[in-house]
Amino acid sequence: MTRFFYPSLAVVAVTVMSLLPLTLDPQGYEIRILCIAMLFAALGQAWNIVGGLANQISLGHAAYFGIGAYTSTILLRLFSLSPWLGGILGMVLAVLFALLLSVPTVRLKGHYFALATLGAGEAMRVIANSWASVTGGPVGISVPYSRESSLWMMQFPTVLPNYYLFLIALVIICLVFWKIQTGALGFRLRAIKENEQAAEVIGVDTYRAKLIASTVSAAITAFMGTLYAQFQFFFDPDTVFGVATISVKMALIAILGGVGTLLGPLLGAAFIIPMEEFANSYFGASVAGLSQFAYGVILVVIILINPRGLVALIGQIKNRIFSKGGSQ
Amino acid sequence: MKRSKLSTSVAALTRRSVLATGAAALAMPALTGRGFAQEAVNVGVIVPLSGANAQFGINSRNGIQLVADEINANGGIKSMGGAQINLVIADATSNPTQAATVAQRMMSQDNVVAVLGAFASSLTLAISEVTERRGVPLLTMSFSDQITDRGFQNVFQIVSPGSQIGAATFDFTRALAQEAGQTLEKIAIMYEDTAYGTSQSAGLRKAAQDAGIEVVMDEAYPLGITDVSPLINQLRRSDAQVVFPVSYLNDSLLIVRSMRQQGINIPTIGGAAGYIIPDFREGLGDLADNVLSISPAAYDQAPDYTERFREKFGYFMVHEAQEHAACMGCLHSALEAAGSADHAAIREQLQNSVFDQGWATVMSGGKVEFDEMGRNIHASPLMVQWRGGELVTVYPKEYATGEVVWNS
Known part of the structure; x- marks a missing residue:
């Protein structure tokens, strides 16, 4: 394959994704599913920077996501501040939170790191639930509904502009991931993944590498939180700070797709989100609960077949086809 | 459609067969005493059927089902040529994002005239963001104040606010x-x-x-x-x-x-x-x-109605079933008065009518009337x-x- 194959594949994919919504109902169901899939692909990719490259399995990324969602929405409600500015402020707060969190967690490894981050996410959920005067408390918070269309205020009459915002965000995040992966930081992070002590011995500043990776990841996750809030218009602490709804799902999408790869979160989200939807729409009414069951079974099966996820699975299938074809 | 299987009405009518019947009816008006059956009216029901609130969701569904069955058995929506009510029921799960997606699906794929649901306030709030933007009426028994204090035009809360x-x-x-x-x-x-x-x-x-x-x-x-x-x-x-x-x-x-x-x-x-x-x-x-x-409601206020629930399902009519039944009752009257499946016309009727017939009477005061905010002014805990x-x-x-x- 030539070295132009993957870039041209990316260009084709982006072009298709840009033209696709024009064929759909701009307020419809399909476009909403695509938006959610892109949201989670972007979140999976953000998680992939720390979870994938450095193998720092975080189960607390909902903390950043919720900070982004709440910061922009609260500022919008109180001061009619544009969600773009609110989103940037949310990123700043998320980075500060990531720095704060890194003080006690950066030396932790494996399960201990996962548990510590899990706790951080839960702490944010409790705060959002109890600090009702600011966050609206357990009932949740709504983005004020404006009937005027405005890009500055991220208010649109249809979902189509949201779709393009998600698409642009996803493309940027993939580029960031690719840049990190192929750059010096990516090598440092992979060195940490392989053997942290050895990495330190050969002169990698592991603390700094992990810190940069986690702040970038936190900032991206927070901005996606803002985009989500402006797309969903209503959320509560249990949703945006949820373990199952955000933290684990982000990790799951990256892991199922192929951890540490550029394509992984994209494949993971493209698979998981439509499947969840399909399961809910076909079993939701008749045998409620079966949808989650079926979904769980499929995930287990995929991970059993190939623990390295869909990317590896596709590679495996490709190899089999090529070897059967008698190449070499 | 698979989702609609739970409904009891005759949903099997295709557009073509309806058109054909319609054409026949036009051709021979003298021979027919009354109109032929119309295309069924789809009503969206979004309640939690899985997760922690599943039992409440099932109760709610039962209440709505009972009313819809009665309407269909009594000849459907008379002002719409006897159109049957077809309930499109879906699981709201316990996740607001999912609930909003379900609402979106119902509106674009099933073309529902209105949505009923979704028991838990957080789910209802998420759904209302979607229904409001498409101008689809939403009737609910969730009691969070936030549901009706955002100035929405298309949400109607049948119980007193929280x-x-x-x-x-x-x-x-x-x-x-x-x-x-x-x-x-x-x-x-x-x-x-x-x-x-x-x-x-x-x-x-x-x-x-x-x-x-x-x-x-x-x-x-x-x-x-x-x-x-x-x-x-x-x-x-x-x-x-x-x-x-x-x-x-x-x-x-x-x-x-x-x-x-x-x-x-x-x-x-x-x-x-x-x-x-x-x-x-x-x-x-x-x-x-x-x-x-x-x-927010009690079955001993209207035993004539609520005992039918007990007969059918074997337990007394719990409040969420009763309130959802009342929502369906109001929607029924609104559909009769509007005589069309047009969202704006139905909303107009919901906003401006006094509902003192049928299942709407099971609420306190024996009637339902919505103010500008969409709150039932007769509701009393x-x-x-x-x-x-x-x-x-x-x-x-x-x-x-x-x-x-x-x-x-």
Whole structure:
């Protein structure tokens, strides 16, 4: 394959994704599913920077996501501040939170790191639930509904502009991931993944590498939180700070797709989100609960077949086809 | 469509067959006494059918199903040529994002005339963001104030808003105490440490403070608590005159049982949810007797209607089923008056009619009328009390069907 194959594949994919919504109902169901899939692909990719490259399995990324969602929405409600500015402020707060969190967690490894981050996410959920005067408390918070269309205020009459915002965000995040992966930081992070002590011995500043990776990841996750809030218009602490709804799902999408790869979160989200939807729409009414069951079974099966996820699975299938074809 | 399988109506009509029938009807008007059957009217029902609220979602669905079946058996929507009601039922799960997606699906794929649901306020709020933007009417029995204080045009709340229910819980209790010759001075609140428990208890606490009454015990406990004896001991020591345990079913069973076993018989006032479902009585037996609870509606207010539910499903008509049935009743009248499946026309009818026919009458006051905010101006919370497996309305006086038993 030539070295132009993957870039041209990316260009084709982006072009298709840009033209696709024009064929759909701009307020419809399909476009909403695509938006959610892109949201989670972007979140999976953000998680992939720390979870994938450095193998720092975080189960607390909902903390950043919720900070982004709440910061922009609260500022919008109180001061009619544009969600773009609110989103940037949310990123700043998320980075500060990531720095704060890194003080006690950066030396932790494996399960201990996962548990510590899990706790951080839960702490944010409790705060959002109890600090009702600011966050609206357990009932949740709504983005004020404006009937005027405005890009500055991220208010649109249809979902189509949201779709393009998600698409642009996803493309940027993939580029960031690719840049990190192929750059010096990516090598440092992979060195940490392989053997942290050895990495330190050969002169990698592991603390700094992990810190940069986690702040970038936190900032991206927070901005996606803002985009989500402006797309969903209503959320509560249990949703945006949820373990199952955000933290684990982000990790799951990256892991199922192929951890540490550029394509992984994209494949993971493209698979998981439509499947969840399909399961809910076909079993939701008749045998409620079966949808989650079926979904769980499929995930287990995929991970059993190939623990390295869909990317590896596709590679495996490709190899089999090529070897059967008698190449070499 | 697979989702629609649960519905009982004749949904098998295709567009073509309807057109054909329509053409035939036009061709021979003299031969036909009345119009032919029209295309079915799709009504969206989004309730939690899985997860922690599944039982409440199933009750809600049963209530709506009962009304829809009755309408269909009585010849459908008459102003629309006898069109049948086809319920499109979907699982809201317990995730607001998912609930909004389900609403979107119903509107674009099933072309629903209106949406009913979704029991939990967070789900309803998420759905309302979608229905409002597409101008589809949403009828709900979720009681969060936020549902109707955002200035939305297309959301109709059939029960009193939560702040009123919260205040009524406290005010009714005080009034009942007074009638029993007791001046309320000390109350106890215990609540589960969840979104539901925290917000309900906050309302109670505020009402008590406003009334200048001392909260001598104010304890949160983790959901799914296994040993409640420390709580009960604290309650005993607190010398409270009444106790408000805010909890769902399992914890409420444990708390009430332990209290009664330890001989604490002070009036116990639950906050709807787990306190007014048949499972509460089944779990506690006679210990359930005389436990009070606030309820946004009560089946003893309209036995002519609610007994049909008991006949069909084998248990009394729980409040969420009753309120959802009333929503369906209002929608039925609105459809009859509008004579079309047009969202704006239906909304117009919902906004401007007085619903005093059919299932709408099961709500307090025997009628439903929505103000500008979409709130039912006739709705009133009720205080109910367990009496031998049945719930009896004991307050306010104009709705009461029995006398309160204060100290049990």
